[in-house]
Amino acid sequence: MRLFLIFIFSVNCGFIFAQQQFGCGVQPIDSATAVNLPWYDNNQALSDYLQARIGTTDPSARGDSNPLYFIPVRLVIYRDNAGSELSSISSAFANDILDATNDIFFNAQSAIQFYVVDVDFVNNNFYRTDISDFGNTIDLFASNKEYGPVNIHFIKNTKGSFSNTSGYAISPFYPAVPTTEWSCFVRTHGAKGRGDENVQNDFDEISTTLAHELGHVFGLLHTHHPGRLLSLASNDDNATIENSCYQEFRSRVAENYWYDGCTSTNNKKKCQINGDFLCDTEADPNVSYEEFSNGQVKKGSG
Secondary structure (H helix, E strand, C coil): CHHHHHHHHHHHHHHHHHHCCCEEEECCCCHHHHCCCCCCCCCHHHHHHHHHHHCCCCHHHCCCCCCCEEEEEEEEEEECCCCCHHHCCCHHHHHHHHHHHHHHHHHCCCCEEEEEEEEEEEECHHHHHCECCHHHHHHHHHHCCCCCCEEEEEECCECHHHCCEEEEECCCCCCCCCCCCCEEEEECECCCCCCCCCCECCHHHHHHHHHHHHHHHCCCCCCCCCCCCHHHHHCCCHHHCCCHHHCCCCCCCCECCHHHCCHHHCCCEHHHHCCCCCCCCCCCCCCCHHHHHCCCCCCCCC
């Protein structure tokens, strides 16, 4: 089912990042996991899948029929320790956010829609406002996990190293612990460009963030992902690396060659073995995560 999200992510990734001032988080996967993805070095597998499911690989035809996938979600809304209704968004607002997210998926012809099976309120001020790192995120997802639906957590804001994180998701390829998969969070406060944690984010910002995080939940990586070389996860600008064997180019046909030192990946398409491993999403190899968050965009090389 996650393969149908490739189109939604390729459509939305660009404008979501362009609008957001805050960052998006997803745990990078290691090389051993990456090379075992069914579409790694074989994007034809995606075309074959689409052909088998809907009879065509034409993106414009993917939304011609009713959605093929109706996916259940559970909404978890965090309040302060006293459970004050004023300390969080309402269930109606959370449902409205999901409706707007469904519109994004529908308009992108992704053939996916979400429906709510449960709305839970949790009185926990730490999770509501004080998540500051990956470990806190894992605790959040593990402590409030329900199997079956996708668990969507609405928190007010974040702190520390996550202070600029508007959302975070766990990829199915790299769950930190078994109880965290199929989970994501979005923050509801922290005005764009001002960082005021007491100002509720605008409706469109939260829904586009959620659409983006749901893409991660179903396995999609950032187009500026470091790809096979996990050590690049902390590199502010992936294009600064000297070894282009690990660098995705804007060209969809560029390949690695042995005479460039790429002996183990000779004649393999860069867009299929680097970045997000998908040739039908455009690359941004010269755009760092930091540049995304600052709204600066440089064109990719190649």
